[in-house]
Amino acid sequence: MALINLEDIIASIYGTSLENHSLPVPTRQADKRKDKEYSRETNYSCKEQGRIAGANVKKLTPEQSFIYNDFTQKIQNGQSGLCFLDAPGGCSKTFFIETTLASQRVKGSIAIATASTGLAATLLPGGRTVHSTFKVPLNIINPETPSCSIKKGTALSRVLQDASVLIVDEATLLHRNVFEAIVTTLKDTRSSSEVMGGLLTLLCGDFQQILPVIRQGTRANIVDALSQVILTLEISQTVQTHNKHESSAASR
């Protein structure tokens, strides 16, 4: 049992088996490790996900609804690309992410939820930090060609290969090298030269709220650490502001 646990930990960190570390290989049912990684992303209760998606979709404001329909259509069409959801604090980013995740998980699709910080990750259902999900090395700012420790053919790479959408919350805080490492990993695991290896990716955040931390960095260094984005979706209102406008329009 100890060897099995050890192998799971090593596999999740380095993507290798105990054999590669000159240790005895535990006897276990074939594909058990693969199942563990994979089932984490697929074992959501359809009933519960359906309930969340159904309840949230009904509550969407017209602005949220427009973006939700547009984005889910992209997922359904199997479109690839990189989108940025730009919304100030309190303007429903988490609510939008939760709804999108549930709408995919109810169908058994893999929707990967990540965030730049541990705290932000805990707010997302099934969320993990970007560093944990992609095994991003700690010295990511220095290497010339940043990359993650996920090997092709491992259980984790299978999850990335089969995912229908990747969500990165509070993405503005991530250093550009982290994105470059993720892009390289996705292109490798998904065997695709498209943007993000062809996996539709939604970055969420508010550039006015927080920028990448560059120690003693100049404005130019900070701008240089930002990533390039292709399509921006915007939510400008909190739900309270929307409701206030609605009720004052109704009373007129």
Ligand SMILES: Nc1ncnc2c1ncn2[C@@H]1O[C@H](COP(=O)(O)OP(=O)(O)OP(=O)(O)O)[C@@H](O)[C@H]1O
């Ligand atoms: N359409 C909606 N109907 C009802 N409540 C909503 C709706 N949209 C958002 N909310 C609620 O508004 C609050 C703020 O939304 P949310 O937490 O998603 O914002 P956020 O953009 O993630 O904020 P922050 O950037 O500060 O984390 C939450 O309590 C959320 O449940």
